[in-house]
Amino acid sequence: MLEEVGARREASGWVPARGRACADGVGRDGRGRSARGAIILAGYWRYLARERGLAESTICRYERVARLFLGDHELGGELVLQRLSAADVSGFLARECPKRTVSGARDLVAELRPLLRYLHVAGLISLPLRWAVPGVADLRDRSLPRGLEPATVAKLLRSCDRRRTVGRRDYALLLVMVRLGLRVGEVAALQLDDLDWRAGEMLIHGKGNRQDRLPMPVDVGEALVGYLRRRQTIDCRRAFLTARAPAGPLSASAIKAVVRAACVRAGVAPVGAHRLRHTAATQMLRAGASLPEIAQVLRHRKLETTAIYAKVDREALLGLARPWLGGAA
Numbered sequence: 001m002l003e004e005v006g007a008r009r010e011a012s013g014w015v016p017a018r019g020r021a022c023a024d025g026v027g028r029d030g031r032g033r034s035a036r037g038a039i040i041l042a043g044y045w046r047y048l049a050r051e052r053g054l055a056e057s058t059i060c061r062y063e064r065v066a067r068l069f070l071g072d073h074e075l076g077g078e079l080v081l082q083r084l085s086a087a088d089v090s091g092f093l094a095r096e097c098p099k100r101t102v103s104g105a106r107d108l109v110a111e112l113r114p115l116l117r118y119l120h121v122a123g124l125i126s127l128p129l130r131w132a133v134p135g136v137a138d139l140r141d142r143s144l145p146r147g148l149e150p151a152t153v154a155k156l157l158r159s160c161d162r163r164r165t166v167g168r169r170d171y172a173l174l175l176v177m178v179r180l181g182l183r184v185g186e187v188a189a190l191q192l193d194d195l196d197w198r199a200g201e202m203l204i205h206g207k208g209n210r211q212d213r214l215p216m217p218v219d220v221g222e223a224l225v226g227y228l229r230r231r232q233t234i235d236c237r238r239a240f241l242t243a244r245a246p247a248g249p250l251s252a253s254a255i256k257a258v259v260r261a262a263c264v265r266a267g268v269a270p271v272g273a274h275r276l277r278h279t280a281a282t283q284m285l286r287a288g289a290s291l292p293e294i295a296q297v298l299r300h301r302k303l304e305t306t307a308i309y310a311k312v313d314r315e316a317l318l319g320l321a322r323p324w325l326g327g328a329a
Contacts, residue, residue, distance in 0.1 A: 037070055040066075040070065040119075040122075041066060041067065041070075043118075043122065044062075044063070044066055044115065044118050045059055045063060047118050047121075047122075048062055048114065052114065053209055054208065054209075055185075055207070055208065055209055057185060057252075058208075061107075061111060062111045062115070064111075065108060065111040065115065066115045069092055069112060072088075072092055081119065081125055082125070082126075084125050084127075085127075085129075086127075086129055086132035089112075089116070089129050089132045089133060090132065090134075092112075093108070093109065093133070093134070096108060097109075109133055109134070109135065112133055113133050114130075116128070116129045116132075116133065117130045146275060146278060147275070147278040147279035147280075147281065147282030147283065148178075148271065148275060148276070148278075148279045150283075152266075152268050153178055153279060155266040155267070155268055156174055156178075156262045156266050156268065157171060157174060158266070159262050159265035159266040160262065160265075162226065165227070165230040165231070165232075165243065166243040168223075168226050168227040168230055169231070169241070169243065169250075170258050170261075170262060171226075171227070172220075172223040172226065172227040172240075173187060173240055173250075173255060173258055174259070174276070175219065175220055175223045176190075176220055176223075176224075177259075177273065177276040177277065178276045178279050178280055178283075179217050179220050179280060180202075180204075180214055180217075180220065180280060180297065181277040181279075181280030181297060181298050182204065182277070183206070183207075183274070183277060184252040184255045184256055184273045184274075185207075186204050186205060186206055187252075187255055188238075188240070188250060188251055188252045188254075189205040189238075190202070190204075190205075190239040191203075191237045191238060191239060192228075192237050192239055193237060194239070195224065195239070196213075196216075197221070200215060200216050200221065201213045201214065201215055201216055202214050202215075202216050206299050210299065212299050214297065224239070232247040234247050234248075236248060236249055238250070240255070255273060256272070256273045259271065259272070259273040259276065277298070280297070280298070281294050281297075281298060281306075284297065291303060291306050292306075
């Protein structure tokens with residue numbers, strides 16, 4: 001599907017609307033862009049879809065970095081890549097990384113490497129410059145993942161007025177995230193056909209086009225039924241819809257806004273939607289689930305990603321602590 005889109009875009013010299021609106025662009029011709037830059041972007045899209053198997057939302061992020069980097073290498077309105085060097089890559093990162101947070105700089109680095117790999121594979125540059133992209137110090141394992149306390153979760157859920165359709169939607173949405181640890185993109189992608197009521201399971205469309213089935217807890221199922229009975233009847237199979245007309249699928253950014261609004265209503269400190277995923281993991285750990293079991297629910301590809309949650313199991317860590325040599329402190 002995505003590779004077909006990329007092929008059509010390449011044939012038409014397509015550049016996305018967001019790219020045309022960017023001040024730096026990828027070159028200029030009579031239509032406001034270089035034809036070569038448009039072909040490179042369309043080919044890159046097809047490469048990411050076909051060779052890497054990435055989701056469309058991920059490809060769009062990679063494409064934004066590609067436009068920014070390619071726009072940095074124009075001369076006289078034309079895209080020039082033949083003389084691209086490691087120093088050019090370092091200079092680009094030296095300018096762009098200070099404008100971002102540590103997380104943003106890490107994303108920029110991760111999203112630049114595939115472009116350089118593609119340019120080399122496609123014969124557009126002579127050197128494999130992805131090796132010239134340095135790493136960004138990873139500070140994620142230096143702090144504990146911060147899940148919410150049960151009392152805070154209860155306040156968030158109570159803040160949803162379930163006498164109204166929007167309240168039932170927000171309640172179901174929050175409960176799905178805090179009980180199953182779904183990412184915002186996975187909640188947004190949830191379809192009515194993904195809910196297997198007979199088997200008591202949900203089909204989750206995860207990162208990298210991965211699909212997994214998770215058991216549907218009873219309280220989650222009841223919350224979903226309560227919302228779906230009131231949900232607008234429109235020609236849209238997405239589970240969660242916008243509350244205002246015209247009704248349509250709820251986006252990932254809108255789901256983040258739902259979490260922020262719930263914090264305001266509940267009178268608790270604002271938290272990001274991903275904290276609900278951390279909360280699901282820490283609750284499972286406190287209930288006695290093993291790390292492999294938590295990894296299955298969170299759908300981590302590597303157990304090392306889940307191992308960070310071992311840090312929050314203070315009771316288990318106390319059993320590993322050695323006695324202080326000087327006696328009781």
